[in-house]
Amino acid sequence: MAARQAAQGGRQDELVIWMRxxxxxxxxxxxxxxxxxTAAAVELADxxxxxxxxxxxxxAALGTGAASLYRYVATRDDLxxxxxxxxxxxxELAAPTGDWHADLLAVAAQARRIMLRxxxxxxxxxxxxxxxxxxxxxxxxxxxxxxxxxxxxARKLEAxxxxxxxxxxxxxxxxxxxxxxxxxxxxxxxxxxxxGHHPRIAALMTSPGVPDEAAPPSADDHFRAVAxxxxxxxxx
Amino acid sequence: MAARQAAQGGRQDELVIWMRxxxxxxxxxxxxxxxxxTAAAVELADxxxxxxxxxxxxxAALGTGAASLYRYVATRDDLxxxxxxxxxxxxELAAPTGDWHADLLAVAAQARRIMLRxxxxxxxxxxxxxxxxxxxxxxxxxxxxxxxxxxxxARKLEAxxxxxxxxxxxxxxxxxxxxxxxxxxxxxxxxxxxxGHHPRIAALMTSPGVPDEAAPPSADDHFRAVAxxxxxxxxx
DNA sequence: TACCTTTCGCGTACAGTGTTCGCGAACGAC
DNA sequence: GTCGTTCGCGAACACTGTACGCGAAAGGTA
Numbered sequence: 001m002a003a004r005q006a007a008q009g010g011r012q013d014e015l016v017i018w019m020r021x022x023x024x025x026x027x028x029x030x031x032x033x034x035x036x037x038t039a040a041a042v043e044l045a046d047x048x049x050x051x052x053x054x055x056x057x058x059x060a061a062l063g064t065g066a067a068s069l070y071r072y073v074a075t076r077d078d079l080x081x082x083x084x085x086x087x088x089x090x091x092e093l094a095a096p097t098g099d100w101h102a103d104l105l106a107v108a109a110q111a112r113r114i115m116l117r118x119x120x121x122x123x124x125x126x127x128x129x130x131x132x133x134x135x136x137x138x139x140x141x142x143x144x145x146x147x148x149x150x151x152x153x154a155r156k157l158e159a160x161x162x163x164x165x166x167x168x169x170x171x172x173x174x175x176x177x178x179x180x181x182x183x184x185x186x187x188x189x190x191x192x193x194x195x196g197h198h199p200r201i202a203a204l205m206t207s208p209g210v211p212d213e214a215a216p217p218s219a220d221d222h223f224r225a226v227a228x229x230x231x232x233x234x235x236x
Numbered sequence: 237m238a239a240r241q242a243a244q245g246g247r248q249d250e251l252v253i254w255m256r257x258x259x260x261x262x263x264x265x266x267x268x269x270x271x272x273x274t275a276a277a278v279e280l281a282d283x284x285x286x287x288x289x290x291x292x293x294x295x296a297a298l299g300t301g302a303a304s305l306y307r308y309v310a311t312r313d314d315l316x317x318x319x320x321x322x323x324x325x326x327x328e329l330a331a332p333t334g335d336w337h338a339d340l341l342a343v344a345a346q347a348r349r350i351m352l353r354x355x356x357x358x359x360x361x362x363x364x365x366x367x368x369x370x371x372x373x374x375x376x377x378x379x380x381x382x383x384x385x386x387x388x389x390a391r392k393l394e395a396x397x398x399x400x401x402x403x404x405x406x407x408x409x410x411x412x413x414x415x416x417x418x419x420x421x422x423x424x425x426x427x428x429x430x431x432g433h434h435p436r437i438a439a440l441m442t443s444p445g446v447p448d449e450a451a452p453p454s455a456d457d458h459f460r461a462v463a464x465x466x467x468x469x470x471x472x
Numbered sequence: 473t474a475c476c477t478t479t480c481g482c483g484t485a486c487a488g489t490g491t492t493c494g495c496g497a498a499c500g501a502c
Numbered sequence: 503g504t505c506g507t508t509c510g511c512g513a514a515c516a517c518t519g520t521a522c523g524c525g526a527a528a529g530g531t532a
Contacts, residue, residue, distance in 0.1 A: 016420040019427060027479030028528045054518065065482045067520085076519060126362045126405065131421065136428050136437065143436035153443045158462060165405035166398055169362065173397065184252040185367065191255060192372050200379035201372065207389045226394060226470070233469020234462070263508030264499045290489065301511045303491085312490065 017078045018085075018132050023071075032062065034072050038082040042118065045083065050120035053079070077128070084124050085132030090114050093138070096145040101231060103145035107138075108163050108227040109220070115171040122168035122175075129164070151235055159234045166230050170223055253314045254321075254368050259307075268298065270308050274318040278354065281319065286356035289315070313364070320360050321368030326350050329374070332381040337467060339381035343374075344399050344463040345456070351407040358404035358411075365400070387471055395470045402466050406459055 023030045040061045045053050055076060056066040073079045091110050096103050115121045131139060139160060146156050176182050193202035217225070259266045276297045281289050291312060292302040309315050327346050332339050351357045367375060375396060382392050412418050429438035453461070 014416075014420065016424040019424055024479060026529065027477075028481090028526080030480065055520080056518080059482095067482050067484090067522095068480080070520075071480060071482095123363045126408075127359045128417070129409075131425065136425075136434060140434045140436050143440070147436070153440050157440070161405060161409065162402055162462070162466065165401050169397060169401035172362075173365075180250070181364070184250065188252040188255055189367065189372075198372060198376045200376050200383070204379070204389050204393070226398070229469040229472075230398065230466055231469070233465040233467070236465070260508060262500065263506075264497080264510090266509065291491085292489080295511095303493095303511050303513090304509080306491075307509060307511095 017074065017081060020074075030071065032064070032068075032072065034082060035086075037062065037069060037072055037079070038086050041079055042083050042086060045120045046118055050123065053083075053120075055079075080124055080128065081130045081132065084121070084128070084130050085134045087114055087118055087121055088132070088134035088138050090117070091138055091141075093141045096141075096147070098148070100145050100149050100235075101228070104142065104159075104163065104231055105224060105228055107142060107145075108167055108231075109224060111164065111167045112171055112220075112223055115168065116175065119171075119175050122172040125164060125168045129161070146235075149235065155235065159231065162230060162234050163227065166227060167223075170226060174219060174223075253310065253317060256310075266307065268300070268304075268308065270318060271322075273298065273305060273308055273315070274322050277315055278319050278322060281356045282354055286359065289319075289356075291315075316360055316364065317366045317368065320357070320364070320366050321370045323350055323354055323357055324368070324370035324374050326353070327374055327377075329377045332377075332383070334384070336381050336385050336471075337464070340378065340395075340399065340467055341460060341464055343378060343381075344403055344467075345460060347400065347403045348407055348456075348459055351404065352411065355407075355411050358408040361400060361404045365397070382471075385471065391471065395467065398466060398470050399463065402463060403459075406462060410455060410459075 022034055037058065041053050041058045044058060044061055053076075055069055058079070059066045059069050069079070073082070091107070091114070094106075115125075142160050143156060146159075149156065151159075189201065190205060192198055193205045196202075258270055273294065277289050277294045280294060280297055289312075291305055294315070295302040295305055305315070309318070327343070327350070330342075351361075378396050379392060382395075385392065387395075425437065426441060428434055429441045432438075
């Protein structure tokens with residue numbers, strides 16, 4: 001009973017958060033849960049953006065102190081991972097139909113909707129792709145839909161990753177077309193076009209907005225078209 | 237001469253940084269330049285990662301104080317935009333050959349190399365896609381290579397964006413396969429596979445690493461294959 | 473009931489961050 | 503030399519993520 005670890009009980013920091021027990025079975029019971037904290041963080045991010053998700057503000061939203069959160073989460077990045085995975089629970093996964101292309105397109109369409117609900121998601125998905133319990137369920141579903149597809153396992157994983165990347169990029173572009181930074185960017189492009197060099201870009205600016213047809217497609221249709229093309233490209 | 241703006245001389249913050257004059261023509265001449273500051277920031281990011289790029293540390297690398305940087309840059313985000321655009325100067329753009337597919341693939345291959353040189357680039361490209369003077373040159377080159385392609389202008393822009401997104405994601409995955417977070421993730425996936433549910437994922441883990449052939453392709457060949465597939469997908 | 477053990481809540485503190493203010497110094501033009 | 507203007511930058515402010523350590527609270531056991 002002499003050589004003991006510190007009070008924290010030998011916390012295994014080198015394990016992903018979903019492998020660390022949520023709380024101990026002995027001692028004083030916890031007043032909160034990871035799910036509760038995650039929900040508060042998600043709501044805060046939905047309302048005020050990812051930068052607003054600071055430990056202090058999340059704690060305040062729960063009516064507690066910042067240091068308390070560290071009983072549930074080792075670091076802020078852990079909390080971000082929890083947020084990402086929690087959104088994967090919003091998928092409604094029906095059984096595969098046998099048409100893998102349609103099934104994956106349905107998944108992608110849901111991904112887009114979820115990302116539109118949580119505009120902070122694309123940045124997280126792209127910069128720290130993490131698979132938690134819910135994300136793993138999603139991946140299993142995708143692999144299930146691709147069960148009869150002749151591609152290699154690596155190729156299927158690649159398709160999953162690329163579809164995610166493309167969806168995230170698409171949504172980010174879709175969401176940011178009206179914010180201040182994008183307007184500044186547009187002004188600059190006009191400036192470049194007017195300067196005379198870059199004739200191709202100049203031609204771009206004078207052409208109509210989305211001139212595929214007389215009637216521009218809805219954003220949903222447009223996304224389905226893009227995702228479908230990427231899909232057929234990656235999965236021969 | 238009564239109603240005048242503040243001392244800063246009516247700085248137009250609502251303009252993108254490349255439209256703001258670098259320095260005034262009257263008064264004391266500046267001791268540094270945006271290019272110098274950007275180079276220091278890039279070098280710092282290459283060496284210690286994007287989080288190390290703080291105003292204080294960049295200033296210290298230049299032997300000056302943090303507040304001085306604000307004479308050249310309105311905000312840290314401006315500096316990040318400058319860094320992004322500065323990497324676009326590393327492309328070596330040859331004249332289009334007439335084979336648009338090969339030309340775009342060459343651009344993508346260079347993009348990958350540049351991102352490998354600057355591991356912080358993918359995150360920036362994806363989360364704050366910005367076109368500065370160098371980025372505009374690159375876009376012009378891409379549009380030039382696609383001049384004879386029958387797709388609409390919007391479709392070509394989309395191809396450019398998707399190629400960038402896919403390249404960034406690919407490089408990020410390529411770079412992060414050995415870092416601590418990825419190892420944790422792998423351990424968790426093993427855990428999930430061992431738990432019994434998720435049989436498809438379990439099958440994934442037991443299959444060989446990249447089993448397309450007996451000899452796994454080089455990373456460069458692999459990337460060319462992926463980018464090529466996405467390209468043919470997006471540009472019919 | 474009285475301990476004893478273990479965990480929980482969280483005030484406080486520390487090192488760092490982006491950014492603003494305002495002043496002295498330095499320069500070009502006249 | 504003097505004026506107008508800009509530059510460099512120390513100091514300060516409002517934050518941030520996180521570590522420490524203490525008091526309180528809840529079992530389990532005697």
